[in-house]
Amino acid sequence: MQDKSALFSAFSARTEALAAKLGVRVIDLPGVLGFSLDMLTGYRSGRYPISIKAWRKLESAEAAAGIAKKDVAVHTEIASDASAPMSEVIARLRAQAAQLIKMADDLEGMGRITAGGDALTMPTEAERMSARAEVAARLARQSGKRSISAA
CATH class of the missing domain: 1.20.5 (Single alpha-helices involved in coiled-coils or other helix-helix interfaces)
Structure with a gap:
């Protein structure tokens, strides 16, 4: 797991670089990025966790501004890469679904338990x-x- 402060610092550095490339102030970026000034300052300060969606919006704005992928630090690219974690999430969900189906089949054969602890078939x-x-x-x-x- 990467250091969270490094991610916030990287996000701040990337937004500053984007603002410089566009010739605007950082506080003018919300219109470009598509989220509020409060969210932008929260992401930059570490007050809010930086969502995958926010990373994607930043990447899109950087691409539109002509900032190449090679100019992006590797650790921020990994942090914003949803493909690896998403595949893991999908695999976990599939395994859980199979497990839940098995549990439901097992429960079907069991009876209900009353508040007094009596078993009802x-x-x-x-x-x-x-x-x-x-x-x-x-x-x-x-x-x-x-x-x-x-x-």
């Missing part, structure tokens, strides 16, 4: 259908009673 499909039919029959009887009493 999950009803089978046949039991659920039977309960639905019983409820439907009761509702039909009740609606029949209402229609007789209403007449």
